[in-house]
Amino acid sequence: MTLDAAGLRTLTREFLTAHPPATTPREEFLGARFDAGLAWVHYPRGLGGLGAPRALQAVVDAELEAAGAPDNNPRANGIGLGMAAPTVLAVGTDEQKRRFLKPLWTGEEIWCQLFSEPGAGSDLAALGTRAVLDGDTWTVNGQKVWTSGAHNARFAILIARTDPDVPKHKGITYFVCDMTDPGVDVRPLRQITGEAEFNEVFLSDVRIPDAHRLGAVGDGWKVAQTTLNNERVAIGGARIPREGGLIRPVAETWRARPELRTGDLHQRLMKLWVEAEAARLTGERLRQQLVAGHPGPEGAGMKLGFARLNQEISGLEVELLGEEGLLYDDWTMRRPEIVDFAGREAGYRYLRAKGNSIEGGTSEVLLNIVAERVLGLPPEPRTDKDVAWKDLAR
Amino acid sequence: MSAQPDLLYSEDEEALRAAVRDLLADHCAAAAVLARVETDAPHDRGLWKHLAENMGLAGLLVPERHGGQGASHREAAVVLEELGRSVAPLPYLTSAVIATEALLACDTVEATGLLAALASGRTIGALAVPLSAGPGQEFTAVREEGGAVTGRVTGVADAGVADVFLVPTANGLYAVDAEHATVEPQTSFDRTRPLAAVTLADAPARPLAADATRAASAVRRALRAGAGLLVSEQLGVADWLLTETVRYTRERHQFNRPVGSFQALKHRLAHLWLEVVNARAVARNAADALATSSDDTDIAVAVAQAYAAPVAVHVAEDALQLHGGIGMTWEHPIHLYLKRAKADSIALGTVGRHREELAELVDLRAP
Incomplete structure (x- = not known):
């Protein structure tokens, strides 16, 4: 068995035949997948992998997804x-x-x-x-x-x-x-x-x-x-569709609610829409670089761009909603299992986006990193x- | 949405870039450009001969059967990036892109012949419209009657060096030889792409398109390709400015430190880098859409212009500020780039116009 795309596809199909997702309990299926080396193929044999190129995981995942296999809820x-x-x-x-x-x-x-x-x-x-x-x-x-x-x-x-x-x-x-x-x-x-x-x-x-x-x-x-x-x-695994981020709910509201439109809001919406599309294309370009095996320095800046955009877009959304922007969906203290920046309503998105420029490295520190490691400027x-x-x- | 665009540079495109950059390094030093634009002959005809004729780059968009290279907008975009990095005073955008694209959309023997002439680089063509005109604009300054055209168009880029004008009228698109036109240079804000007024008085004109509808669509297509590839020039301008400003702030010492070690400057430069990274993505996207005749081309071009035009201006303005006093002097080349970036932000439709067009295309209509 060679560890190329065709070999892994065959291996995955054989595994699926031996462990039909429909009749295999989830825990048992996941354990068997780990033991078969199909968990993360670039890991060594015996530790969930096959020592295969990392990029080939996508081949395995596609086969498993097509067969309706359970995932490990990553x-x-x-x-x-x-x-x-x-x-x-x-x-x-x-x-x-x-x-x-x-x-x-x-x-x-x-x-x-x-x-x-x-x-x-x-x-x-x-x-x-x-x-x-x-x-x-x-x-x-x-x-x-x-x-x-x-x-x-x-x-x-x-x-x-x-x-x-x-x-x-x-x-x-x-x-x-x-x-x-x-x-x-x-x-x-x-x-x-x-x-x-x-x-x-x-x-x-x-x-x-x-x-x-x-x-x-x-x-x-x-x-x-x-x-x-x-x-x-x-990062850089998934393709993002146009209007895929926080700009989507704003654009949808704009289309559905003509009574909210003003000239000033339109100017700002179009500026942010263009910037969101530019950021999306940069993400796609980065993804293509990774697939081609030539990761560029662009990755260092993606989070910076998205943090600022998320904040500006969600701020515009609250303003666009006018009277409704004065309301909030729910202040109840709860512990969410999975965090979705785009989840809930505009007020939540606006407040949650404030954290985007702090978590995972503040924008100020990331700007230093870009300046020193990408542009080669001297440290303080x-x-x-x-x-x-x-x-x-x- | 159509197939995923290829946003990278191919090996051939990188080789083309290297060749053009070598040529410009030898023939297009900033000091020489600065001296040249102060003369009566601001265009560099010697450099044009190298680039357009010897290297064959005037014919990139033209199929081989019409005397061109049979390449695409992707390669022409790479050439424009490099020309932008040198603010080269050459009629490449005007002749090898805009005029050529108009002829590609025409259908007469006359147009095909002219296409081959432009592809060879030995003839320079210019669409007789103001540089500020964007795709979708209508042109009525010149009227056609009995095979001759009359009217006056101002702000025509590279008109001073054109051998033939492509003249849009309500009746169609016509070719007029420069010898039948009066060309008066205008004092231009960007002297590396000088403007002129073109006056036509009953000038003999040869029709290029079978009918007025096809002519109008050819002009629209030409200006769309121009706007889409101008983005690559703007990217080149911004890229040179950023590289040069990073170099300068690393070398320039004040307060016993390189000024580039101060966080206030580093953050500004990092922000500029982010903008240039995005500009590269939108520029590649527009070039690829044009090259593949994608259904997405109108959106790709409008997005690219709306994003990248202000980026080039912003990078130029910040570059000047971060150079301090030296950036304000005539001898330092930054002002050539600032003037090009600012002029480019008006050329082929302002940001506002492209945003308005985009709003229609993506169904986000104005109130």
Whole structure:
């Protein structure tokens, strides 16, 4: 069997014959798919993959989808699939890979991320959650924030300070944290939309076996960078149709409700419509570059563009609605399972979009990254690089 | 929506770009352009001979059976990107794109003959309409009577170097040799694409299209291709300005630091980069739509013009500011690019006109 598109198609069809989706229970089907190496084909054999080119996953997915096979509900485990798994694969021990990857992929175990802290946002490397080793067990104390899915998660990827006497990037270690530990306290963090997508996580004498450390002691920052880079590679998969984003509800309202139209709103709508279409075409161009095997630097800017557009478009939508823009659908505090920026009504979209320029890197930090890494402009002079973490201003 | 557009550059297109860039590096230095546009002969005829005749690039849009290269708008767009990067004073957009596209849409022996002449580069053609005219506009400044045309058109780009004018009238589209026209140069804001007034007094005219309907559609098609490919020129202008400004801010020191290390400047430059990235996507989309005669062409061209025209102006204005005092001097070439970008934002329809057209096309009608 050669690992080209035709070979994988055959393999997938054989698998479907042996495990008919219609009569195979979901958990059993997903477990068998993992064992057959069709979960993520670019992973090694025995760990859900076949060591095939990553791009060929699309061939497998298309066959499975056409056969009506269940998927692993990837949106419910974005941190696990996008960040934890590639990190475990890159730096984990054989035992860690065997223990964590299969239930992660099937969705049996959901993962969350314990990175940001109240005192460490854009400057994540300044984090202060402490981990102290005693024998073969670490004791962890601190507070994490902006943790989505913490209340459903079985495990977390955690970065904590293990050496306060060296500069901040050097004294961090990367762990797998068991979220069922009695020292883990998850509290919903209510946002301006009224709901709580995220949590605060308080860690009080949480016990982590040294066997759950990912990578070497003190290498946590480097390990985290691997994961973040991996996240960037993953974008650009899906084609977006014209009017595919937040511009759609505005355009639909415009068409359906002539009584709301004014000349000023029309000018602004058309300007934003054009910008949304330009951003869509840039996304499509990036996707074509990835398919051709030549990823361009354009990816670094996609999030910046979408954050600003989402905010301007949703702001226009509220204004377009006039009197209805003065209303809100529901302020009830709830914990949504899946976040949809375009879900609910205009007021929600407007408020939720405010987070787009903060989450996953603030626009200000991303602009620095574009300026320094893409354009090659010199960095600002730094005052924190060679100072021990314990001596930093805070 | 039609098939997915190809938004990348092919290897052949990159090779073409390299060849044109080499030629321009040797023959189109900024200082030389600046000196040339101050003379009575602002166009670079020597460079045109290299580009149009020797390299055969005037005939990119023309099928081989009519003496052209049988290439497409995608390749012509790459040429225009490079010409934009050098603000080259050449009649490429006007002759090899707009006039050529009009002739491609005509159906007479006269048109076919002229098409071959333009494709060779030895004859330069110009559509006798104001540079500001966009697709869909009607032209009545010149009237035809008994095989001769009379009227006056102002703001005709590259008219000073044209050998033949394609003249739209209510009755049809006509070819008029330059020797039968009076061409008066106008003092132009963008001297790298100089304008002139063309006066025709009972000038002998040869019909190019079988009837007035076909003539009108040929003119519309020509201006649409012009607007769609002008975007690639605007992209080239913006790309050069951004590259040059990044280079300058890395080298220029104030306060014991490169000025490009200050966040206030870095953020501005990063924003400009984002705009240029988007401009490249819309430019490729428009060129590909024109090349494949896509059903989506009207939308692709309107989107591209509405997006990229202000980008080129914005990048030029910020480039000037980020260069500080030197950018305000006559000797520094930035002003050539600013003037080209601003003129281009009016050429072939303003942003507002393209947005209005787009609103109709995508059913987002004005109140």
